Structure formats: structure tokens, C-alpha cells
Amino acid sequence: MNKLKVGMISFAHGHAFSYFQALHKLDQVEIVGIADSVKDRVSALIEEHGLAYYADYRELLEQEMDAVVICSENVHHAELTIAAAKKGLHVLCEKPLGISVDEMHEMINVCRDHNVQLMTAFPCRYLASAASAKQAVDQGEIGDIIAIKGTNRGSFPGGWFVEPELSGGGALLDHTVHVMDLMNWIVGSKVDEVFAHAANLFKEGLKTDDAGMINVKFENGVFGTIDTSWSRQSPFPTWGDVTMEIVGTKGVISVDGFAQSNELYSSAAGKGQWSFWGDNMDFYLVKAFVEAIASGQPVPISGEDGLRSAEVALAGYRSVESGQPVKL
Structure with a gap:
């Protein structure tokens, strides 16, 4: 071959x-x-x-x-x-x-x-918990989806990520797209409206936002929200998280993408650590x-999947500027 x-x-x-x-x-x-x-x-x-x-x-x-x-x-x-x-x-x-x-x-x-x-x-589509949640939704195990609450709370990346001329945005762009893609994938409908907040809450003097909250409404009526902040400080055991709570008419699915980990406490490291043992996404x-x-x-x-996710984050910045919801 x-x-x-x-x-x-x-x-x-x-x-x-x-x-x-x-x-x-x-x-x-x-x-x-x-x-x-x-x-x-x-x-x-x-x-x-x-x-x-x-x-x-x-x-x-x-x-x-x-x-x-x-x-x-x-x-x-x-x-x-x-x-x-x-x-x-x-x-x-x-x-x-x-x-x-x-x-x-x-x-x-x-x-x-x-x-x-x-x-x-x-x-993140290849996280075992995310793939299982998608399968459960498709099989109707929680009925019709009503809403999804997600997080992608990361640690401060530094470098070119906080230089808007290279990154194109801050935390709202960087950390909307992963969970937004999971939501698009699971809901199976397009985002119709975006309302967002972005600010500098954790690091002074940045040219980009380091905190964000984005709210979306899908064409089929489902609502979603994502915490996109770079809010994990240095003592936190890992760089961040990927979580979702999917609320349906017959049940709720909670997704913790990085829960497959062992807790390690070492005086040499000086803090608790998570040793991830799950599948390599x-x-x-x-x-x-x-x-x-x-x-x-x-x-x-x-590429269309990438567009559908990133356009939500970009619409979020327009919403931040106007203080109003933005239609896609």
C-alpha cells in the first residue's frame, strides 16, 4: 500500500x-x-x-x-x-x-x-464522553434537547494568542469554537442568534479579552451558553476543561471531557496534578x-463545520460592541 x-x-x-x-x-x-x-x-x-x-x-x-x-x-x-x-x-x-x-x-x-x-x-469530537453523549441524543435517550450549558475554561495561553494581529481575538474566539462545534454536532441545527459578553478580568494590560460568555439560540429553538474564559490559574491541575450539560425533555446528560484522570499529589510538583489516562483525542x-x-x-x-463554529464567536464580538443580540 x-x-x-x-x-x-x-x-x-x-x-x-x-x-x-x-x-x-x-x-x-x-x-x-x-x-x-x-x-x-x-x-x-x-x-x-x-x-x-x-x-x-x-x-x-x-x-x-x-x-x-x-x-x-x-x-x-x-x-x-x-x-x-x-x-x-x-x-x-x-x-x-x-x-x-x-x-x-x-x-x-x-x-x-x-x-x-x-x-x-x-x-473534542473524539472524547469518549462527547461521542457517547452524541450517540445517546441520536437514540432519543433524553428526548428532545431544550438547552445546553457548556464550558471551555482554560489557562492563560500568552504569546501570540494575546496579540490580536496574529490571533484575531481573545478568549471569546479561542474557546468558543471547540464546545460550539460539539453543540452544532449534537443539536443538528444552525445558530440563529448570538449574544455575548467579553472583558479583561484576570490579566491587566491585554489587548484581547480573557473572559467571555456566549449565548446562542438555534433555529430549532434550542438555547446554549458557553463560558469561554481563560480563568484557570496556575495552581489548577490542568490547562482547563471541556464540559456540557445537555438538558432534554426526558433527561439530562452531563459531559466532562477530561474526567478520565487519576489524581496525583506530589511534594516535588508542589500541587495536585491530574494524570489523564483516557483516549488520545x-x-x-x-x-x-x-x-x-x-x-x-x-x-x-x-471546513463548513469550522465556519459554523467560528462565525458564532465572531458574531459574539459584534454583540459585545453593540450590547445587543446579533442575528446570523
Whole structure:
């Protein structure tokens, strides 16, 4: 069997390292090379695995490949995706898919025009609890959904995440999209209206928001709310959480995405720690991308899925500016 040849563009986002490990574990994949303008970020991987390195992503795109994985700063997602698509390469792009609705539509259209697939990196769909909740809802176990309360409360990311010229937004953009995608997936309806709040509550002097609350109304009448804040401080055992409470007419499902963990107390660490033992959601995300491309099947999380999630966060910023709900 011919191996799927994959290149990686930018390790600016930390997920790139877990995606790399996933690709490396898959026997049907050959990693062609890494492109990153900051060589120090990837020098250890290059040396350990004997990979080709390119300071300019355009040089990587000239190589013989089937697909690329993009984990750049948010502002570069559109440029990199479009360039790869024009070379006939399938794309797995880190979230959020883009920083404007127009550029996300362009990314989707260019990929379609060049007959390549665009997948948005939403690994939370591969959390065991989220997948089980989706199955239970589809089977009617809690009746019709009335509302969903979600959280994606993270720790302060620093770096380019708080530079709006590179990130396109703060916590409201960064942490709406994961749980919003889960809600879209589970509810099966489009968001019709958005009302949001965003502020600086935890770090002084930021150019971006670090706290947010987004409320949505779906076309089918379901209501949703997500706490998107970077509110987890340094003593917290992990970087954050992904939770949902799905309220139905016949029952309620509570989802805690990272509950599969052991509690570890060590004087050496100086604080309690959670040792996660659950399924590796990043591995299953990458595996699903590779299998879809290799078999010619549609990717399970499309560019349209990425658009539907990110446009809610972007509408949230318009709602913050106006102080009013925003129609999509």
C-alpha cells in the first residue's frame, strides 16, 4: 500500500506536536517535512526523526505530497490553506478555521474548486464522553434537547494568542469554537442568534479579552451558553476543561471531557496534578483525517463545520460592541 505523504506547516500552535506524534504512529503515513519560520521550535523533531526542514512553507509545498497539517497563528490559516489547495493538497487546519467569515468561505471554495478536502481540527469530537453523549441524543435517550450549558475554561495561553494581529481575538474566539462545534454536532441545527459578553478580568494590560460568555439560540429553538474564559490559574491541575450539560425533555446528560484522570499529589510538583489516562483525542482526529483522504471518503469534520463554529464567536464580538443580540 502506498503511504500517504503529509507535510506540516508551522508549530506555532502547541497542538502541532501531538498531531506530529499521531502522524508518526500511523504506519500508512510518511511525514515529508516540516515548514516553520522559527527553526528552534522544531529543531528537536527534525534531528530526532531526520526530517527535511523548510524555513519557507512555499518550498515544502513544492514537494511531492498528498496533504498538509496547518498549525500556524490564526491569521495565517487562510493564506496557508489556499496555497496548499492550489497545489492540490488536502488540508487539516487548526481551529479556529479563520478570523473572518469571508476568508473562511474563500478557504472552503478554493478547496472545493481544486478538488481537495478541508478538515477543521476539532479533536473534542473524539472524547469518549462527547461521542457517547452524541450517540445517546441520536437514540432519543433524553428526548428532545431544550438547552445546553457548556464550558471551555482554560489557562492563560500568552504569546501570540494575546496579540490580536496574529490571533484575531481573545478568549471569546479561542474557546468558543471547540464546545460550539460539539453543540452544532449534537443539536443538528444552525445558530440563529448570538449574544455575548467579553472583558479583561484576570490579566491587566491585554489587548484581547480573557473572559467571555456566549449565548446562542438555534433555529430549532434550542438555547446554549458557553463560558469561554481563560480563568484557570496556575495552581489548577490542568490547562482547563471541556464540559456540557445537555438538558432534554426526558433527561439530562452531563459531559466532562477530561474526567478520565487519576489524581496525583506530589511534594516535588508542589500541587495536585491530574494524570489523564483516557483516549488520545488528537490521535483519533489525525487518524480520521488520514483514513478519509486515503480512502477517498469525505472528512468527518469539514471546513463548513469550522465556519459554523467560528462565525458564532465572531458574531459574539459584534454583540459585545453593540450590547445587543446579533442575528446570523
